[in-house]
Amino acid sequence: METYDALLASISPASGTGRTILDPATGDAVGEAPIHSLEELEQAITDAQAAQPAWAALGHAGRSASLLKAAEAVERSAEELARLLSREQGKPLNGPNARFEVGACAAWLRVAATTPLEPETVVDDGETRAELHYKPIGVVGAIGPWNWPMMITVWQIAPALRMGNAVVVKPSEYTPLGVLALVKVINEELPEGLLTAVSGGRDVGARLAEHPAIGKIMFTGSTATGKAIIKSSAGTVKRLTLELGGNDAGIVLPDADPKAIAEDLFWGAFINTGQTCAALKRLYVHEDIYDAVCEDLVAVAKAMPMGNGLDENNVLGPLQNKAQYDVVANLVEAARASGARILLGGNPDTTKPGYFYPTTLVADIDNDNPLITEEQFGPALPIIRYSSVDEAVEKANALDVGLGASVWSGNRDAAREVAARLQAGTVWINRHGAVDPRIPFGGAKQSGYGLEFGIEGLKALGVPQVING
Structure with missing residues (x-):
């Protein structure tokens, strides 16, 4: 466990090379966020591709064990993460706010790790036996919002990792520090290159959505941005889970x-x-x-x-x-x-x-x-x-x-x-x-499509494969 100052320093770029993030309650500087380039995004995707096969080979039991350790790592740094979240996003420490959000990160990691997902026998009549399995997608792109930046990032990455995928995270430009810190803490228990946060501008998000090596995009945000992601992902027929605007x-x-x-x-x-x-x-x-x-x-x-x-x-x-x-x-x-x-x-x-x-x-x-x-x-x-x-x-x-x-x-x-x-x-x-985390969640109409959480959320981060015979 690092102190607050050490955790913040560990994610900060060289002085003067980043973007200053301000506290919405005071206007004071919280810290500097790195401005990652498209080249750095490419490297993150390359590293994810290299790390993913060995991670997938661990099987559900091995991956779940790592995610449970990641939940413990989040809890060890819970107060430092909550303080950073409060300063960057603005939400209070108490009530259903910063400490609550960090606690939810650990809870979602645990539920993603412990939810059983066995092959499903769909037909077994003595002549035909068909089983439904779910295989890893490969590399998943996770694009998160500024309102619940840590918790929603975990909603995206926990099931993706459990299902054998590598993940590249693009945090909101408004709240990159907390997500970078959270990913650093989780990475204490994961193989190198498997999970990377790339803190860039809209060009990074757009490239992530269209990149041919990204097999799925998880996005939470506005309906307008969701529509743009649908268009940019069409060329490579990416799988999408979109949790968009609500009223x-x-x-x-x-x-x-x-x-x-x-x-x-x-x-x-x-x-x-x-x-x-x-x-x-x-x-x-x-x-x-x-x-x-x-x-x-x-x-x-x-x-x-x-x-x-x-x-x-x-x-x-x-x-x-x-x-x-x-x-x-x-x-x-x-x-x-x-x-x-x-x-x-x-x-x-x-x-x-x-x-x-x-x-x-x-x-x-x-x-x-x-x-x-x-x-x-x-x-x-x-x-x-x-x-x-x-x-x-x-x-x-x-x-x-x-x-x-x-x-x-x-x-x-x-x-x-x-x-x-x-x-x-x-x-x-x-x-x-x-x-x-046990109950499926998703929108109707223009609030998006796809389900998160529980068994359905895990299935959404896999490629269904029927073995017939």
Whole structure:
């Protein structure tokens, strides 16, 4: 285990040759990230190709043993990684934030290592025997986002490695340091060249997506970038898993208890200060309990402290970058101008440093308002009144995205009936956004395709092969 300063120094380039990464809470320098070139990407891919066959030859047992040791390595450096994550991304140490994210990295490594995947006998009738196996793809390219940079990187690399692949990681330009540090820690338990992080610009990501030696791309990010990856990968017919933008709807049925669900509603919407693809971003509440839900949500939101992530008291932090801050601010101001009612927040203090946008709740808003139809990806939740369940379902399904959704009710059977009508990859009952490494996760419509996690996630990182005879 290295100290924080030693870990940061180990991933830093020679002084003056990198790009300075700033703390979104203070504007202070966190460190310098290397600017890797296309030539360095080529070398990483060459090294991955060389390391992959021996890794594949270890079999599931050997690879799983290494991944379990990698989980232990992450835990040994957990506090140092969490501190770096908090400074670079902005999320607080406590709450469902930086320490939580690093802990999730270890958990996903362990589940990827221990999930059984045996050959499946599909026909055995005495005359024909057919078995379905999964073989390594080769080299996988993993392109990650800035909102959960460490955790989502592990979502990509853990199953890829378990299935016998080598991996080249391209972190977001906003949050490269944490991913570089995480990969360094994991590499304490892996063969050299098998896993490499290349911290470059868009040209590196574009080349990774089109490179003929890359057999699959794992991407989490915007729908627009996902579409570009689809186009650039077409020439080599790459396999793709795309987890793209979401604008998740939640429906509160009239029998729900507003006070009982208020805190879970809050964290469904405001986890990571709203910067989560599968966060609750549109809340539809029946008119009978609309005012009560609004009142209880305001009470919960007022009690959640926002500030510098290194302060142990805070559970909400800044937006990670100025561009995202502007998106949220502009959408809230457009909602205000349209006549929507701002229940809480909406007035950022621009005299203080950092991209802090206050926790904002917006009521009495039309369903075609941009704050509803566009993904805000920040701490602003619109609350829409509805009269009938049919109306709520229609509005929830109206957009061209469908990552997640939720239904809130005291009657689980009634909630499941509504859930079955929603066009989303996952529908939660009485919670929102609770992902589990054992449970498949993926989007519908333009929220992407392919599944991650569990057995299905492992299969997605292999080439299916039928042995017939």
